[in-house]
Amino acid sequence: MDDHPALEADNGNITVQVTLIKKPDLLELHFSLSGEITVKCDRCLDYFDLPIRFDDVLYVKFGEGSSIDAENIIVLHPNEHEIDVRQYIYECISLSIPYKKVHPPDDRGNPTCNISMLKKLDELQSYEHEDDSTDPRWDKLKELKLNRN
Numbered sequence: 001m002d003d004h005p006a007l008e009a010d011n012g013n014i015t016v017q018v019t020l021i022k023k024p025d026l027l028e029l030h031f032s033l034s035g036e037i038t039v040k041c042d043r044c045l046d047y048f049d050l051p052i053r054f055d056d057v058l059y060v061k062f063g064e065g066s067s068i069d070a071e072n073i074i075v076l077h078p079n080e081h082e083i084d085v086r087q088y089i090y091e092c093i094s095l096s097i098p099y100k101k102v103h104p105p106d107d108r109g110n111p112t113c114n115i116s117m118l119k120k121l122d123e124l125q126s127y128e129h130e131d132d133s134t135d136p137r138w139d140k141l142k143e144l145k146l147n148r149n
Helices: 086-096 115-130 136-148
Strands: 011-022 026-040 047-062 073-076
Touching (some): 011 086, 047 086
Antiparallel strands (some): 011 026, 026 047
């Protein structure tokens, strides 16, 4: 997996269970991934262990070609006897990472992010609201817009 772009996780411990169901015309590979990965919090930039869980099915058909336009179907040539599932597992892990990664709240609903970073963010946010004055030229344009309606 050296040629893949970097995963958003720095480290992790993931258990992958694959169940193979053999049918006359295809194979079904049922994947179940669970564990934790270490990711950077989008809010405070500290690392934390994010629990992940992902279940999916990969279908393997037998044939000569490799052009099936489905995400979960691969074609295995009749002379091949092995299936490399590393890329598929990598994609499953990537899909299990949420878009927004933040420390989960504690049992009382309080944030568990880095306290000093949260204070700094609050300071910056209050500073941003203090400087809400707009350029007077924009105010004139807003007046024109309001008068038009």
